[in-house]
Amino acid sequence: GESVGLHLPTLSVQEGDNSIINCAYSNSASDYFIWYKQESGKGPQFIIDIRSNMDKRQGQRVTVLLNKTVKHLSLQIAATQPGDSAVYFCAVSSRSGGSYIPTFGRGTSLIVHP
């Protein structure tokens, strides 16, 4: 089975700094990776995804990097804002019985100080 872990349970940054949240996975056959943001009292919200045939993908203020060699992915948030404060989960998918069922990591709580 897949195990997914995040390197830090909590990350504190100052407003305007760049944030980097890391995630490690165990299954080398994993081929779809998603980052979710979960604000207090809400369901996870999709941020960005990447497939195994890519090593970098950029969105608005966010970048996901995938290193398949060491089975590691990261989420970079540029110019972090107080509204970015939330718990961030990586989710990793592997084909299982013909369907992709994502396994969630434990989450990193991002705290942005004004």
Place this chain on the structure above:
Amino acid sequence: DAMVIQNPRYQVTQFGKPVTLSCSQTLNHNVMYWYQQKSSQAPKLLFHYYDKDFNNEADTPDNFQSRRPNTSFCFLDIRSPGLGDAAMYLCATSRDAGEETQYFGPGTRLLVL
């Protein structure tokens, strides 16, 4: 516009009293999922439906059941809630079973007294 709707947002039940949580979607997605999330933990998949095909996770307790009467609705039934079942229950959908983004509802927070 809400795409994945969960009702109620908060549910209080008594120990051992059956409870049903509901989820509906306006996305016409084939796959619907139920997750349990306890405080400071990752969402844990309980089961999912691909269309009408039910898929139970191996470690989901028998106390948890699900029904999907049509594409739009999915229910989570907890037959005899214990104190350990207090959690946030998240419903999610995806268009298909593949490399697909999941869309989550806001969750139902269950409190067991």
